[in-house]
Amino acid sequence: xxKETTYAGMLGDWERWVTALLADGSTAGHLxxxxxxxxxxxxxxxxxxxxxxxxxxxxxxxxxxLRKLIIEGQRLVTVLRVAVRQHYGIDSEKLARFGLQPxxxxxxxxDELPVIEKPKTx
Numbered sequence: 001x002x003k004e005t006t007y008a009g010m011l012g013d014w015e016r017w018v019t020a021l022l023a024d025g026s027t028a029g030h031l032x033x034x035x036x037x038x039x040x041x042x043x044x045x046x047x048x049x050x051x052x053x054x055x056x057x058x059x060x061x062x063x064x065x066l067r068k069l070i071i072e073g074q075r076l077v078t079v080l081r082v083a084v085r086q087h088y089g090i091d092s093e094k095l096a097r098f099g100l101q102p103x104x105x106x107x108x109x110x111d112e113l114p115v116i117e118k119p120k121t122x
Contacts, residue, residue: 007049014042 004010021035090103
């Protein structure tokens with residue numbers, strides 16, 4: 001006896017039980033109600049596995065479509081960023097409204113800063 005761990009395997013095992021109980025129906029009449037319940041569960045389980053397979057395929061298609069949409073949207077946003085900077089100017093504070101950093105000049109490097117000497121105290 002093997003212990004099934006996949007849903008499809010379990011349903012196959014259930015189907016074998018239903019078939020065996022139907023074949024031995026005359027001596028196992030007291031098991032008719034649970035056999036019918038198991039048969040009903042087996043049919044419903046097969047339907048759900050089929051539905052799950054269809055949804056998995058649909059999810060994959062949707063993921064591909066979403067990936068394409070995101071790429072196209074990102075390209076458009078890039079174009080709009082450049083256009084807004086060009087329209088308002090790179091140092092305009094209006095850029096902040098669009099989530100863009102206005103250019104506020106370069107910071108000097110440490111070696112470019114003027115050296116201030118302290119007065120000598122004696």
